[in-house]
Amino acid sequence: MKPLEPVGNTAKIVLGILFFVLLFAGWSFATFGGFVSKTFLADPLTMLHDGWELFVRYDFLHDIGMTIWRVVGGFVLAALVAVPLGIAMGAYKPIEAFFEPFVSFARYLPASAFIPLLILWAGTGEVQKLLVIFIGSVFQIVLMVAVSIGATRRDLVEAAYTLGAGDRGIVARVMLPANAPEIAEILRLVLGWAWTYVIVAELIGASSGIGHMIVDSQALLATGQIIFGIIVIGVIGLVSDFLFKAANHRLFPWKFA
Amino acid sequence: MTQLLVDGVSRQFPGRRGAGPTRALEPTTIAVEKNDFITVLGPSGCGKSTLLRIVAGLDRPTTGRVMLDGREVKGPGADRGMVFQSYTLFPWLTVAENIAFGLAERGMPEKERAEIVADYVQKVGLKGFEHHWPKQLSGGMQQRTAIARALANDPEILLLDEPFGALDTQTRGLMQEMLLAIWEREKKTVMFVTHDIEEAIFLASRVVVMTARPGRIKTEIAVDLPHPRDYHMKTTAAFSELKARLTEEIRAEAVLAATEH
Numbered sequence: 265m266k267p268l269e270p271v272g273n274t275a276k277i278v279l280g281i282l283f284f285v286l287l288f289a290g291w292s293f294a295t296f297g298g299f300v301s302k303t304f305l306a307d308p309l310t311m312l313h314d315g316w317e318l319f320v321r322y323d324f325l326h327d328i329g330m331t332i333w334r335v336v337g338g339f340v341l342a343a344l345v346a347v348p349l350g351i352a353m354g355a356y357k358p359i360e361a362f363f364e365p366f367v368s369f370a371r372y373l374p375a376s377a378f379i380p381l382l383i384l385w386a387g388t389g390e391v392q393k394l395l396v397i398f399i400g401s402v403f404q405i406v407l408m409v410a411v412s413i414g415a416t417r418r419d420l421v422e423a424a425y426t427l428g429a430g431d432r433g434i435v436a437r438v439m440l441p442a443n444a445p446e447i448a449e450i451l452r453l454v455l456g457w458a459w460t461y462v463i464v465a466e467l468i469g470a471s472s473g474i475g476h477m478i479v480d481s482q483a484l485l486a487t488g489q490i491i492f493g494i495i496v497i498g499v500i501g502l503v504s505d506f507l508f509k510a511a512n513h514r515l516f517p518w519k520f521a
Numbered sequence: 522m523t524q525l526l527v528d529g530v531s532r533q534f535p536g537r538r539g540a541g542p543t544r545a546l547e548p549t550t551i552a553v554e555k556n557d558f559i560t561v562l563g564p565s566g567c568g569k570s571t572l573l574r575i576v577a578g579l580d581r582p583t584t585g586r587v588m589l590d591g592r593e594v595k596g597p598g599a600d601r602g603m604v605f606q607s608y609t610l611f612p613w614l615t616v617a618e619n620i621a622f623g624l625a626e627r628g629m630p631e632k633e634r635a636e637i638v639a640d641y642v643q644k645v646g647l648k649g650f651e652h653h654w655p656k657q658l659s660g661g662m663q664q665r666t667a668i669a670r671a672l673a674n675d676p677e678i679l680l681l682d683e684p685f686g687a688l689d690t691q692t693r694g695l696m697q698e699m700l701l702a703i704w705e706r707e708k709k710t711v712m713f714v715t716h717d718i719e720e721a722i723f724l725a726s727r728v729v730v731m732t733a734r735p736g737r738i739k740t741e742i743a744v745d746l747p748h749p750r751d752y753h754m755k756t757t758a759a760f761s762e763l764k765a766r767l768t769e770e771i772r773a774e775a776v777l778a779a780t781e782h
Contacts, residue, residue, distance in 0.1 A: 419605055419607050419609045420609055420611060422579050422597070422603075422605070422609075423603070423605060423609040423611075423667075424611075424622070424626075425578075425579065425596075425597035425598075426577055426578075426579070426597050426598075426599075426601060426602060426603035426671070426680075427599060427602070427622050427623035427626060427670065427671070427674055428598060428599025428623050428626050428627060428674065429622075429623075429626050430626075433626050437622075437626070438611070441611070441613045441614075442611070442612075442613065444613070516613070517654070518612055518613045518614075518654045518655075518656070519612075519613075521654045521656060521657055
């Protein structure tokens, strides 16, 4: 190994898989070897068996569907509000001066701390779940989009001015397309965070969803189910990440050419 | 007929952290005739780029004003096309879309746009690269596209800020010939900023020499070399004589600029 020296393609895949092999091996060793009590940590086979049970007996697909819908719903609402506002803030400094202090403050409010309040306001229905995701995502997206738009290359803006672009043209035909890949990347990142909020939202006052299943399993000491649920979340995250990246490559060929 | 008049333009940048203001440009007056090609020659940091940016409307003069066709310049506009030293093609647009940017901004119909773009693609020798992204092009090709983009907009005057500064000597020579050929054919008013003496003489009908910071006009030298010019011109006696003269003028300023820091 030398610093920054690239790794071959095959070696890269093998190394990536090796981590999971070692993880499972360690887990199997600890559980099958009897070093950890079954009550606290299920072995890999029990986990798989519990997962299968979840699907065939407890309609786990419905839980997964509910969770995805909540994440996507709350996230899309947040993006619809936050992206235009972020663009306006990045482009027009008075708008930024007006919103920035509040948004910077609101960004540090933990979405999970709002859950009791939101239950009081909106009950334990879907609106409350969407609101948790919304609050958790919207301020982050606003700030990051504003920073990205504000950092538009000045020479590109100047070039557009000398080509006769007006202020609207600068925003619509320079700032927006220049930062579109960056904005997509921000959305991908925040979507990942939204996944943590949804599980927290489902741990309290929910009757469906992956988080709800995990809380139920805790009461039953079904650690196999809990681990299976966590793995499912990880896999869904991985898939959505992959889809986002693939979409970006299609949408922004100039970036990846 | 005077098309562009730089009338007593100066620029001071406000001082920072208690330091006094920086005088980048002393009051400067330059008149540019229609269809003239002038180069502004000076050592680095002499305020020549500041001067060009003020003409483009990207910077405001502290005193004085810039008049184009009798109207005062208040801000940037399509009547003054600009080519920058840095690569400023829009990376999300293809070569053809970059060239069409100003035309689209004006709301010109697609069909007319395509004709003009095709014309300029051919003039700057980028046929076959219309659908490439800027990052797939060499530096020289990017600057050729930038020149085409500025010219396609049909500006009253073309401003160039050391556009070939980042290119290797050979490419630079070819680009100079290309630009000159376009100018000889189309006749445009051009103001070209450079620190390269040979480039300043080869392109211009008049060289404006600037002093080291704070910049002001030191002298103006008419270049009476015949057109059309090509690279052979650079080895003629008349060219060498001009070069010797300008080298003396610039050297004194470069020495000043170097010892000041």
